[in-house]
Amino acid sequence: MLLQIVQAAGIFLLSVSIHRLFFATLASIPGPKICALTRLPLMYHEFTGKRRMWIHRLHLRYGPIVRVAPDEVSFATREAAKEIYTSGGSGFDKSRFYDLFSNFETPNMFSTLERGKHAETKKRFAERYNKVHIMRPEVFSVVQEHAEAFAGKCAERIGESVDIYALLHCYALDGVTGHLFYPHGTHSLTDAEDLKIMKELSYANGLTKQFFQHYCPRLAAIVKKIAGLRERRTDGLATRYVLDTTRNATVAPHTVLHKLRTYVQDEGDYKVAASECMDHLVAGIDTTGDGLCFLMYQLSLPAYHHVQQHLHTELAANPATPLDDLPYLDAVVKEGLRVFSPIPMGFPRVVPVGGKSVDGVWLPGGTVVSCQPHTLHRLDTAVFPLAEEFRPERWLQDDGAAERNQLFFAFSAGGRGCVGKNLALLEMKLLLKEVYSTYRTRVAPDMDASMEMDDQTISSRPKGQKCLVVFERVSED
Numbered sequence: 001m002l003l004q005i006v007q008a009a010g011i012f013l014l015s016v017s018i019h020r021l022f023f024a025t026l027a028s029i030p031g032p033k034i035c036a037l038t039r040l041p042l043m044y045h046e047f048t049g050k051r052r053m054w055i056h057r058l059h060l061r062y063g064p065i066v067r068v069a070p071d072e073v074s075f076a077t078r079e080a081a082k083e084i085y086t087s088g089g090s091g092f093d094k095s096r097f098y099d100l101f102s103n104f105e106t107p108n109m110f111s112t113l114e115r116g117k118h119a120e121t122k123k124r125f126a127e128r129y130n131k132v133h134i135m136r137p138e139v140f141s142v143v144q145e146h147a148e149a150f151a152g153k154c155a156e157r158i159g160e161s162v163d164i165y166a167l168l169h170c171y172a173l174d175g176v177t178g179h180l181f182y183p184h185g186t187h188s189l190t191d192a193e194d195l196k197i198m199k200e201l202s203y204a205n206g207l208t209k210q211f212f213q214h215y216c217p218r219l220a221a222i223v224k225k226i227a228g229l230r231e232r233r234t235d236g237l238a239t240r241y242v243l244d245t246t247r248n249a250t251v252a253p254h255t256v257l258h259k260l261r262t263y264v265q266d267e268g269d270y271k272v273a274a275s276e277c278m279d280h281l282v283a284g285i286d287t288t289g290d291g292l293c294f295l296m297y298q299l300s301l302p303a304y305h306h307v308q309q310h311l312h313t314e315l316a317a318n319p320a321t322p323l324d325d326l327p328y329l330d331a332v333v334k335e336g337l338r339v340f341s342p343i344p345m346g347f348p349r350v351v352p353v354g355g356k357s358v359d360g361v362w363l364p365g366g367t368v369v370s371c372q373p374h375t376l377h378r379l380d381t382a383v384f385p386l387a388e389e390f391r392p393e394r395w396l397q398d399d400g401a402a403e404r405n406q407l408f409f410a411f412s413a414g415g416r417g418c419v420g421k422n423l424a425l426l427e428m429k430l431l432l433k434e435v436y437s438t439y440r441t442r443v444a445p446d447m448d449a450s451m452e453m454d455d456q457t458i459s460s461r462p463k464g465q466k467c468l469v470v471f472e473r474v475s476e477d
């Protein structure tokens with residue numbers, strides 16, 4: 001009897017394998033044979049934080065379209081990015097991966113899978129993130145105040161070794177919470193209690209746990225219950241801060257929370273606003289903090305002092321010029337986000353029922369598809385020559401500008417792209433202006449931490465979580 005069961009299982013597995021390898025619709029898509037048979041290689045690289053680089057290497061080997069699992073395909077062309085993320089009014093629905101990003105057992109815009117529902121949610125507050133709103137004096141001045149606080153920290157410690165990883169995460173936290181909750185935003189750059197919130201969020205390790213929850217949600221729920229595991233990234237000080245503020249604080253009319261509250265019908269609904277605000281807080285801290293950290297470290301390396309010099313010259317010559325009219329500053333920020341995309345891995349979407357063609361390849365409904373910024377920013381070397389090199393000047397050339405911009409994917413694209421993009425760019429540009437108008441930065445002699453990109457579930461941070469640089473006044477030469 002046992003032998004018969006084993007034989008039947010063997011025949012079943014063999015036929016599934018033959019189907020996946022030779023007859024499935026995805027069978028003709030290039031990729032390692034093992035990926036056509038099983039999801040295990042992909043899962044292994046996800047659990048170990050190596051998905052992005054593994055997929056990138058597969059693209060280098062197999063080309064711009066690669067089958068990375070029996071039902072999952074990675075693309076690296078602008079045509080695919082357009083189809084997946086923008087077609088038919090914001091592209092395909094999200095995969096169940098995004099279930100991970102609900103807070104307080106309550107969904108939010110980012111965790112909403114279906115695009116119609118997403119659009120409904122977005123309508124509630126998207127205006128708070130548009131360019132006109134972000135540039136309003138009462139909004140702009142909050143970010144300006146935090147950029148000055150950051151520069152103040154540097155001024156206190158001229159010539160000393162300063163950990164900008166920590167300071168930049170404080171800056172990003174203060175910026176996003178100011179936008180959400182003013183005047184109840186954090187001041188972690190100067191307030192020891194708020195600093196604890198930054199530390200709780202920015203030094204957490206949740207990768208394995210989150211992928212476990214993604215692949216085995218029921219088991220994860222049981223384990224959590226039994227073991228009383230309460231270590232999710234959004235538990236603790238930050239959770240308490242967001243819940244208390246969302247429920248009780250009187251906030252300024254220009255804030256995100258104020259706008260959200262106009263939709264809150266009854267007392268229980270504060271969790272809807274809290275889930276949304278928690279997501280924005282988390283989305284706004286590591287992305288901007290790490291993006292700036294990678295960029296400032298790069299500028300501080302001896303080989304890039306000329307970039308700092310060029311930046312300083314532009315900033316010093318144009319102190320009153322609007323930030324968006326400073327082309328070199330813009331090029332430095334864009335090149336930083338190209339090479340060190342804070343969210344460098346793919347954003348998974350699901351092919352709708354009935355199937356769709358993506359970049360000329362027919363895919364059955366339910367296939368998971370994605371593009372990752374890391375590869376879109378590198379694979380086509382006609383668009384990005386010497387793609388691994390940090391060269392802001394590439395963004396100043398007219399030749400090829402349209403192609404470069406079409407492949408620039410750091411904020412994703414379409415209606416489900418980054419809603420915080422304008423805030424993030426303002427934060428980045430204001431901070432660089434504050435710093436490089438006055439200071440020069442060098443990698444500190446005692447900097448011993450790794451700056452390798454270390455992928456988390458949805459973003460990437462410097463591996464050593466420490467970045468020591470020395471600030472010097474430019475005029476002191």
Ligand code: HEM
Pocket residue numbers: 109110111122176279280281283284285287288291337341342343346347348409410411412415416417418419420421423424
């Ligand atoms: C340099 C900084 C930033 C980068 C590179 C970045 C990048 C991205 C990307 C790639 C996505 C889409 C991810 C996906 O589809 O899986 C996204 C979505 C999002 N980002 Fe950002 N982000 C940054 C800063 C911010 C900031 C400061 C906020 C503050 C509110 C923010 C809030 C959001 C939200 C709420 C979403 C979800 C949008 C939606 O579901 O429609 N981001 N971001």
